Amino acid sequence: xxxxxxxxxxxxxxxxxxxxxxxxxxxxxxxxxxxxxxxxxxxxxxxxxxxxxxxxxxxxxxxxxxxxxxxxxxxxxxxxxxxxxxxxxxxxxxxxxxxxxxxxxxxxxxxxxxxxxxxxxxxxxxxxxxxxxxxxxxxxxxxxxxxxxxxxxxxxxxxxxxxxxxxxxxxxxxxxxxxxxxxxxxxxxxxxxxxxxxxxxxxxxxxxxxxxxxxxxxxxxxxxxxxxxxxxxxxxxxxxxxxxxxxx
Numbered sequence: 001x002x003x004x005x006x007x008x009x010x011x012x013x014x015x016x017x018x019x020x021x022x023x024x025x026x027x028x029x030x031x032x033x034x035x036x037x038x039x040x041x042x043x044x045x046x047x048x049x050x051x052x053x054x055x056x057x058x059x060x061x062x063x064x065x066x067x068x069x070x071x072x073x074x075x076x077x078x079x080x081x082x083x084x085x086x087x088x089x090x091x092x093x094x095x096x097x098x099x100x101x102x103x104x105x106x107x108x109x110x111x112x113x114x115x116x117x118x119x120x121x122x123x124x125x126x127x128x129x130x131x132x133x134x135x136x137x138x139x140x141x142x143x144x145x146x147x148x149x150x151x152x153x154x155x156x157x158x159x160x161x162x163x164x165x166x167x168x169x170x171x172x173x174x175x176x177x178x179x180x181x182x183x184x185x186x187x188x189x190x191x192x193x194x195x196x197x198x199x200x201x202x203x204x205x206x207x208x209x210x211x212x213x214x215x216x217x218x219x220x221x222x223x224x225x226x227x228x229x230x231x232x233x234x235x236x237x238x239x240x241x242x243x244x245x246x247x248x
Contacts, residue, residue, distance in 0.1 A: 001024055001247070003022050004222035004245045005037075005242070006227075006242065017051055018039050019038050019048070019052045019056075019242075020035075020055065021055040021059045023035075032066075032114070032115045033246060034059050034063065034112075035112040038127065038175075039051060039201060039202070040107045041108075046102045046105040047106075047107065050092050050105040050106055050176050053091060054088050054092065054107045054175050054176075055109070058085070058111050062081075062113070074115055078185055081111070082183055085111075085175070086183075089176060089178075093176055093179055096177075108201075109123070110124075110129055110142060118189065118190060120186070121142060124173050125145055125175070126171050127198065128201075129186070130196070133193065133195070134217075137217075138212060138213035142184065145172045146168075146172060147170040148162040149162075163206065169201075197216070199241075199242065199243045202237060202241035203229055203242075205237065206236040207232055211232065225245060229243055
């Protein structure tokens with residue numbers, strides 16, 4: 001298993017509210033990959049604090065509760081992910097409640113767990129998870145919790161129109177603003193050489209999936225893929241851009 005991640009402030013904003021956290025842990029000679037990407041709510045207080053808290057604490061919770069000395073509790077993965085997300089949500093909500101300077105902070109959070117030939121992805125917000133392979137191309141696994149996603153699903157606008165919609169930055173679900181959170185969980189079979197992509201909306205809100213697929217297809221090295229994805233997004237948008245790439 002190999003991974004690469006990058007986070008770029010972009011060409012317009014002064015601070016980076018995205019955060020990535022990646023770890024590969026070995027238990028009884030078996031590897032499990034833990035990956036998290038978060039995007040602090042732009043325009044709100046302490047978005048960069050919320051994203052860092054979310055990504056770091058979700059990985060910590062998973063290491064403490066999913067992994068044991070002698071085994072990986074993969075059969076409880078759904079329950080553990082739900083507990084992990086609610087734990088992280090509570091940490092951020094409580095910090096915002098205790099200190100007025102943190103009031104209203106929140107973040108997206110998308111987490112991927114790669115174990116043997118299975119991929120588990122959980123998400124809240126509009127940071128996305130994809131799987132790419134040569135046979136099927138790029139497939140989006142997650143569903144955005146956003147205003148424009150609802151418009152696309154109801155066929156009111158196209159994916160291309162969503163990129164320039166005036167309300168494209170409005171998300172309908174986030175970590176932190178409310179005392180409880182609902183998390184979506186997905187499970188996928190993974191084949192050797194499949195590529196997993198996690199990305200914030202600084203990428204997916206600026207370039208369509210077909211262009212992302214083209215860039216992945218045309219490059220072999222993760223660093224080259226990441227650089228071209230970020231450069232393309234920066235030329236088209238004004239947000240922070242972050243990507244995590246993982247290969248089985």
